[in-house]
Amino acid sequence: MRSVLVVGAGFAGAVFARTLAEAGYHITVIDKRHHIAGNAYDEVDATGTRVHVYGPHLFHTSNMGVVKWLSRFTEWLPYRHFVDALLPSGQLAPLPINKTTLERFFNVSLDGEGSVNNLLAAQAVGISNPANAAEYLNSRLGRELTDTFFRPYTKKMWDLDLEDLDASVVKRIPLRADDNRDYFPDDTFQGLPADGYTELFRRIFDHPSIEVHLNESFDRSREQFYDYTFNSMPIDEYFGFCEGDLPYRSIKFHTRIQDVGDETGASVLNFTDSGPYTRETYWRRLPGHAVKPSSVQPVTREEPCDYRDNNFERYYPVKRSDGASTLLYDKYKALAMEIEGRTAFIGRCGTYQYLDMHQVINQSLQKANKWLMERGEKVEANVN
Ligand SMILES: Cc1cc2nc3c(=O)[nH]c(=O)nc-3n(C[C@H](O)[C@H](O)[C@H](O)COP(=O)(O)OP(=O)(O)OC[C@H]3O[C@@H](n4cnc5c(N)ncnc54)[C@H](O)[C@@H]3O)c2cc1C
Structure with a gap:
């Protein structure tokens, strides 16, 4: 059986793994972290609350092909996201x-x-x-x-x-002349996976032709054992930073435990002051996140920082108005073209773009199907 290596068990890797496994390939997925689900990873903490370990992940899209694909692996809890800002006056708005x-x-x-x-x-x-x-x-x-x-x-x-x-x-930041406070107004579908993101990923990877190895970092010497590699690691790291480092912002998450109070407000509160924190998340206000009854709750504050100050956790590509990071990425893209016969870069860090989950899923479905078609395989037309 033809074999493919997938580096990264986030959405990009998961979509490639499942799509190619269903087309008859044997897939090995590796991830350097101890868990699947990439940055969408969630877990239930000691207070019985589901917490998204890498910040709140709200699923929203108008791409019903993506919803249809994901719905094979999860039920949904309806949720429309809204956010409050803390004004200098102390009021919420x-x-x-x-x-x-x-x-x-x-x-x-x-x-x-x-x-x-x-x-x-x-x-x-x-x-x-x-x-x-x-x-x-x-x-x-x-x-x-x-x-x-x-x-x-x-x-x-x-x-x-x-x-x-x-x-x-x-x-892309909307400005409203009415009272609409929907955070993602243009998206026809919003929801949260009923059993959490990690369980959704577990079901995507649950296929006889997929094996997942955690706590395993990519090493170039592995590529020779596979017919092809789809790699979602940072593209500059793959090439040994030979052209320089692609800049990223990262976030330090600070979680405190406090009494459960009025839980009817926004799940996310943004700060307008010039202190270090951008926002905080009240997890139990998200549907399905108060997994067990509790008198206390976790609240997580986010403190953005340079990725080098946060254990090289790369979250957001930095696009400056002078275009320098895009030019640098283009150099890595040119290097990637030279090896496209055996490796392709996928996902957020592989393609150096900020992508929401639905965008990563859509791009990955399209690219995986294109790759299969180029090899004469039959594919399902399920993407926009
Ligand atoms: C704070 C934050 C909030 C977000 N909120 C939302 C939201 O509300 N809605 C939304 O749609 N999207 C949101 N996103 C975006 C979402 O996280 C991404 O779209 C999605 O995670 C991208 O999937 P990916 O597979 O490309 O990357 P990732 O999820 O980052 O997965 C890549 C995986 O590759 C692994 N890896 C990296 N290098 C190596 C290596 N050398 N060897 C082995 N494994 C490696 C990593 O450990 C990681 O697990 C948010 C992102 C952040 C950072």
């Missing part, structure tokens, strides 16, 4: 900014979309061709809102001033 946020921030009453748009127009600074995130936000929201909701967050999250951040990073 919806995030992304909507009509209620503006009313609380400016202490005014707005009677409809027209008055919201008038308020924003009065705040906006006239900049016709915004060159960076600061100019883009100032041109839409004005300085006061930009400097409260975006400047401290950007400094904490990216260690960058808004002037150094590409406008594309903030362009």
